[in-house]
Amino acid sequence: MSKIILMTATFLLALAVAAGAFGAHALKTHLSAEMLQTWKTAVDYHLYHALGLLLIGVLTVVLPDLSTKWPAILLFAGIVLFSGSLYTMALSGIKTLGAITPIGGLSFIAGWLILLVTIWRR
Template sequence: MSKTILMLAAALLAAAVILGAFGAHALKAKLTDDLMQVYKTGVEYHFYHALGLLLISVLAVQMPSTLINWSVICLTAGIVIFSGSLYVLAITGIRWLGAITPIGGLSFIAGWVLLFLAVWKR
């Protein structure tokens, strides 16, 4: 599983770089300052949690656990829901998408709590 987590982390980090560059170059002139900040927040959280997945891939070798696997699922869902909703909101201006964003935030929190529990149980 650690190889899968490492590959997932690498793919998500590559996507974060691509999306960050896209925002900086293709969207900068098209988005208002407020929407650009929304987009940047999506990229930042995408990066932070993808880096977290990279670290978790190392932990998964040392202490394989179902809780770690669920942590990975929650963090990945968080990236998709939290950052994804912010990307779409910024590009389209559809404000109701902001209502979805907290679900991604809860997924992030659940992922980190599950990692805590995995380490605590060890």
């Protein structure tokens, strides 16, 4: 499980850097200031939570008895739903996609809280 989490995290980190560069260079002249800020928010949360996923992978190696499956799944889902909806909204201009974003935010929160409880119970 730790290898899958670590590989997923490192891929998502590379993707976050690519998305940030794409936004800063390719999209700079094509999106409004508001949509560029939306893109930046997506990149920021993508990067932070991919780092969090990397941390979870390291915890899985250091503490192999620690159950990290659900926190990892929820952070991954949060990146897809939160950042993915913002990326799509910025590119398409369809603001109703913003309705999906809070579900991703809740996934982030749930993942971190489940990790907290898992560590506390250990």
